[in-house]
Amino acid sequence: MSVILRGRTVVPGTVEGEALVSHEPISGWGGIDPARGVIIEPRHELFGVCFTGKILVFPSAKGSSGWSGFFQTTRLTGSAPIGMIIGRVSAKSALGAVVTRVPAVTDLDADPCEVIATGDWVRIDNGTVEVTKQ
Amino acid sequence: MFLTDEEKRMRDGAEGDAVAAAMDLLIRYSSALDAERLCDIRNVAGTMTQPSPVKARLVAEGGWDKAFAVINLDSDLDLTIPPMAVPTCQLQHGFGDDSIGVVPYPEANVLLQADAEAFYGRHGVNILATCTPYQVGNLPLRGEHCAWMESSAVIYANSVLGARTNCEGIASTGAASLTGKIPCWGNHRDENRFGTHLIYVRGQLVESFQDWGMLGYFAGGVAGEDHPVITGSISRPDLTELKHFGAAAATSGGVELYHIPGITPEAPSTEAAFGDRTAPPEPVVYGPNERQAVYETLNEIGSSPDVDFVLLGCPHASVDQIRQAAALLDGKRLSDSTELWIMAPRALKVMADRSGYTEVIERAGGRVLADSCPAMSRAAPRGTRVFATDSAKQAHYLPAILGIEAWFGTLEECVDAAVTGRWNGRLN
Numbered sequence A: 001m002s003v004i005l006r007g008r009t010v011v012p013g014t015v016e017g018e019a020l021v022s023h024e025p026i027s028g029w030g031g032i033d034p035a036r037g038v039i040i041e042p043r044h045e046l047f048g049v050c051f052t053g054k055i056l057v058f059p060s061a062k063g064s065s066g067w068s069g070f071f072q073t074t075r076l077t078g079s080a081p082i083g084m085i086i087g088r089v090s091a092k093s094a095l096g097a098v099v100t101r102v103p104a105v106t107d108l109d110a111d112p113c114e115v116i117a118t119g120d121w122v123r124i125d126n127g128t129v130e131v132t133k134q
Numbered sequence B: 001m002f003l004t005d006e007e008k009r010m011r012d013g014a015e016g017d018a019v020a021a022a023m024d025l026l027i028r029y030s031s032a033l034d035a036e037r038l039c040d041i042r043n044v045a046g047t048m049t050q051p052s053p054v055k056a057r058l059v060a061e062g063g064w065d066k067a068f069a070v071i072n073l074d075s076d077l078d079l080t081i082p083p084m085a086v087p088t089c090q091l092q093h094g095f096g097d098d099s100i101g102v103v104p105y106p107e108a109n110v111l112l113q114a115d116a117e118a119f120y121g122r123h124g125v126n127i128l129a130t131c132t133p134y135q136v137g138n139l140p141l142r143g144e145h146c147a148w149m150e151s152s153a154v155i156y157a158n159s160v161l162g163a164r165t166n167c168e169g170i171a172s173t174g175a176a177s178l179t180g181k182i183p184c185w186g187n188h189r190d191e192n193r194f195g196t197h198l199i200y201v202r203g204q205l206v207e208s209f210q211d212w213g214m215l216g217y218f219a220g221g222v223a224g225e226d227h228p229v230i231t232g233s234i235s236r237p238d239l240t241e242l243k244h245f246g247a248a249a250a251t252s253g254g255v256e257l258y259h260i261p262g263i264t265p266e267a268p269s270t271e272a273a274f275g276d277r278t279a280p281p282e283p284v285v286y287g288p289n290e291r292q293a294v295y296e297t298l299n300e301i302g303s304s305p306d307v308d309f310v311l312l313g314c315p316h317a318s319v320d321q322i323r324q325a326a327a328l329l330d331g332k333r334l335s336d337s338t339e340l341w342i343m344a345p346r347a348l349k350v351m352a353d354r355s356g357y358t359e360v361i362e363r364a365g366g367r368v369l370a371d372s373c374p375a376m377s378r379a380a381p382r383g384t385r386v387f388a389t390d391s392a393k394q395a396h397y398l399p400a401i402l403g404i405e406a407w408f409g410t411l412e413e414c415v416d417a418a419v420t421g422r423w424n425g426r427l428n
Helices: A067-077 A091-100 B005-011 B017-033 B053-072 B107-122 B151-159 B170-179 B209-223 B239-252 B288-298 B319-329 B346-355 B357-363 B392-402 B411-420
Strands: A002-006 A008-011 A014-021 A055-058 A083-086 A104-106 A121-125 A128-132 B038-040 B044-046 B088-090 B181-183 B197-206 B228-234 B284-286 B309-312 B339-344 B367-370 B386-389 B405-408
Touching: A008 A083, A008 A091, A008 B017, A014 A083, A055 A121, A067 A091, A067 B053, A067 B170, A083 A091, A083 A121, A091 B017, A091 B170, B005 B017, B017 B170, B017 B181, B044 B170, B053 B107, B053 B170, B151 B239, B170 B181, B197 B209, B197 B288, B209 B228, B209 B239, B209 B284, B209 B288, B209 B392, B239 B392, B284 B288, B288 B392, B288 B405, B309 B411, B319 B339, B319 B346, B319 B357, B319 B411, B339 B346, B339 B411, B346 B357, B346 B367, B357 B367, B386 B392, B386 B411, B392 B405
Parallel strands: A014 A055, A055 A083, A083 A104, B044 B088, B197 B228, B197 B284, B309 B339, B309 B386, B339 B367, B386 B405
Antiparallel strands: A002 A128, A008 A104, A014 A121, A121 A128, B038 B181
């Protein structure tokens, strides 16, 4: 079964891969280890989970303004996600997606954190997201 | 998006490759935000000097010009970085040479940062070296457009000073420093500065430093990235309490702007805080049960009462906070098993030194340290397993960053823990 979501391009491009879905906002600084691509916030639902090579689906960015710098570092160390699907964009996540240099999309016509589940196969084509449920 | 003729010239290289790269980043970033245009700014607070493994590698490859190009402009080009186009300051960064022998922190980082300070100083960066530029002379005016990083400084600038900045990042502040431009989006626009959530404090009076931090942590959880408006049973806060409140709200959520009717400048009344256009939303109550729940959340990473380390000054302490700590430590002696650090802006440490506060604190065995903090520098006293703090922000972050337990309490409880080596905090 596949579902099409339409939204707004944050960073242009096309990519496909496995989704990793966070229902909670993600912190950059103090929330991820950019050397390993792992979420390190103890209270977080994805504590200990690696996002490297995944399409990261999350509602919003929270916390420090180091957010974009930490995600830029994941690009420079090779631990970055390959795409981002962002529920609601802020300065932190918009800049973060830009400097991670991966296709990113937001303002979808349905809540991506509800429609997409971890493990689903996702294709981002600029402002369009195709979700193949697993 | 709309670009002025001046901005087009910058984009096309009329002011050099580095300015063109900066404008390219600002255009990509504006597109990501769906911003219609840029606005002029002449107050940038960013970070360039903070050591990191990636930065050390880039400096070794191509000097600070290369590091700034990659990290601060997100550019792969070989650029020569010109002087800052507008007033720009360095926020908190790593530890300096006076930390050697006190803080377990790589000396290579101290040297790298000293080299960075020399380079960026020559390029016109004011090395404030604090997360609280507003405590040491960088006080934007109401309505002034800025490009600031540091979530606790951003929320203070927007809410308490009435200045206008989004929570910018390393690359956007880098690009702003060479162009004097930032996307005119979000908090820069009148229509985006109204309250969205109403929080009503009842059944208790929020008046202590600790209580303002807990209320901020609650407000961030309620409002997320939106704008809480705080009403009800609250005292008139001072700078340190709003510093703590904002840092906490920006930690549990992504709050960049709040209003306290009658206190903060854009909210003469609750109605004005919501823009006089819509009825305020239904209030979310912050009562004794909610307060208890926040306290328990901030203390859930603590289990051992044996405290190795007490950390004060997050965000960086005011000179009066240093004075208060000195008064509590006067004539006392820290437990042999416990260290106490107070983090402060270097300019205020100089005042604390001259006022005799540092001497009192050092006589008790504590330290006043400048420029950095354990979270920024991933550095705590050797062997730290359990730390205590009066900062909701550090209680939230440091367990994740250093893998240690945390206790959150009052200044008095933290000083008691430093003297006895035991945590005896409880919510009163």
